[in-house]
Amino acid sequence: MSGLLWLISEMLLLLTLAAATFFTLGWRWRAKRSKIQTLVLESRLDDEALAAKLAREERDAALRRQPAPLSPPPDADIAALAAELNEAQSHQLALERELLRLRDAKLSVEAEFQAFREAATTPPPATSPITPDDLTKLRGVGSVMRTKLHTAGIHTFRQLALLSESELAALDQTLKLKGRATRENWQQQAATLHQEIHGSPP
Numbered sequence: 001m002s003g004l005l006w007l008i009s010e011m012l013l014l015l016t017l018a019a020a021t022f023f024t025l026g027w028r029w030r031a032k033r034s035k036i037q038t039l040v041l042e043s044r045l046d047d048e049a050l051a052a053k054l055a056r057e058e059r060d061a062a063l064r065r066q067p068a069p070l071s072p073p074p075d076a077d078i079a080a081l082a083a084e085l086n087e088a089q090s091h092q093l094a095l096e097r098e099l100l101r102l103r104d105a106k107l108s109v110e111a112e113f114q115a116f117r118e119a120a121t122t123p124p125p126a127t128s129p130i131t132p133d134d135l136t137k138l139r140g141v142g143s144v145m146r147t148k149l150h151t152a153g154i155h156t157f158r159q160l161a162l163l164s165e166s167e168l169a170a171l172d173q174t175l176k177l178k179g180r181a182t183r184e185n186w187q188q189q190a191a192t193l194h195q196e197i198h199g200s201p202p
Helices: 002-065 075-121 143-151 157-161 165-174 186-198
Strands: none
16 A cells, blocks of 8 residues: 555656646747747837838938028019010010011012012013104205104104194204294194005004
8 A cells, every 4th residue: 555655656746747847848938939029029129210210311311402492582573573574575576576577578579579570581572663754754854853853762754743742842842943843843744744655644
């Protein structure tokens, strides 16, 4: 009986030692795991603190680089700028009007030049040559007077017969006839001679 009690006591002792050993090992394992987790968390906290510090430094640097806000210009400067803007717009409008005027003038000149060029390239209408009459058949007209009449543009009886009073007076003054054309009745003579030679009234 005593041997049985000793065996039971030995087994309880072994079980107690085993339990104590397992408890000690479990406690150490849990402590080591908690320490590792603590280190990981502390590392994360350090990283986050460093990132926050870098972000604050970048923010401060950006604020230092940002220019100071411009103060609004005084009312006098605003009025001056508005006046300059209005003047510039008025000047621009005047330049646009001048440009339109110059364009119109250019088109007008080009049209005139085109008309002039067309007129220059168009051959003049053919004119039948004037066959002069023998003006010496008129009384009071000799070879010298005939030359003077030719110089004044009178080559035919018809031209002389068709002169108006003012034209005849001008011819008399130009050739210094002193009224001879009227006294000698050159126009009537010229009409008669034209009828006789050409067979028709002037």
